[in-house]
């Protein structure tokens with residue numbers, strides 16, 4: 001029987017810890033504020049932004065949402081980011097992606113102060129992760145590490161295969177697993193004989209963006225499988241990048257969809273916001 005990793009319970013635990021940390025800061029007269037910038041009205045982005053607001057409310061973090069119309073210019077978004085950088089009361093800045101096509105995402109991310117970049121997308125934070133300096137880590141891969149650690153799954157010395165090489169998940173995921181002393185392989189769409197590679201994994205992290213792509217032939221008996229994907233099927237049910245019903249019997253532990261990795265992203269965002277406020281408080285003391 002496989003162990004089903006309970007992302008819901010672990011994310012609730014992390015949010016509760018954040019709530020307590022916010023309370024401790026409040027006792028010192030420090031408040032925590034997240035600024036969320038939403039450009040346009042992409043329905044999925046609106047849902048994410050609302051979920052972030054709810055999590056902030058639970059943790060006692062003040063959230064300020066800046067809703068800009070889809071025809072906002074690059075310069076207007078940059079001006080807002082610069083205003084938020086300079087605002088001492090703002091600890092975290094999150095610009096919801098994707099941005100409309102006429103906006104250069106990289107330039108916007110680059111403009112955010114690294115210490116307020118609670119998404120961990122700024123090149124400074126990406127570089128800091130790769131050389132072991134403190135910085136904010138991208139929320140989804142950071143959430144995967146928490147799921148493994150809090151489920152008592154050893155990473156050190158294990159062969160970890162990450163399928164996917166995106167800037168948001170695959171690349172930071174591989175750096176984090178390496179930091180935890182895993183032996184890391186990154187596979188992607190051009191990998192030759194993907195099954196032969198994934199079948200070597202003790203820990204298999206899948207972020208390919210294709211529904212039910214990973215079936216039992218890709219997985220070693222007794223592996224731990226982490227599914228980062230989330231898709232809505234024609235029957236309205238959610239599924240991941242892993243075909244759960246076919247893969248689960250072969251695994252030692254596996255994340256479900258929903259209730260696995262997805263719920264961890266916002267919990268880690270809360271963690272990054274509180275950390276930003278704690279670091280600032282510590283620095284100013």
Ligand code: GUN
Nearest residue numbers: 094095096097098119139
């Ligand atoms: N869009 C989808 N996921 C994310 C995320 O984690 N951060 C930001 N900024 N935008 C997103």
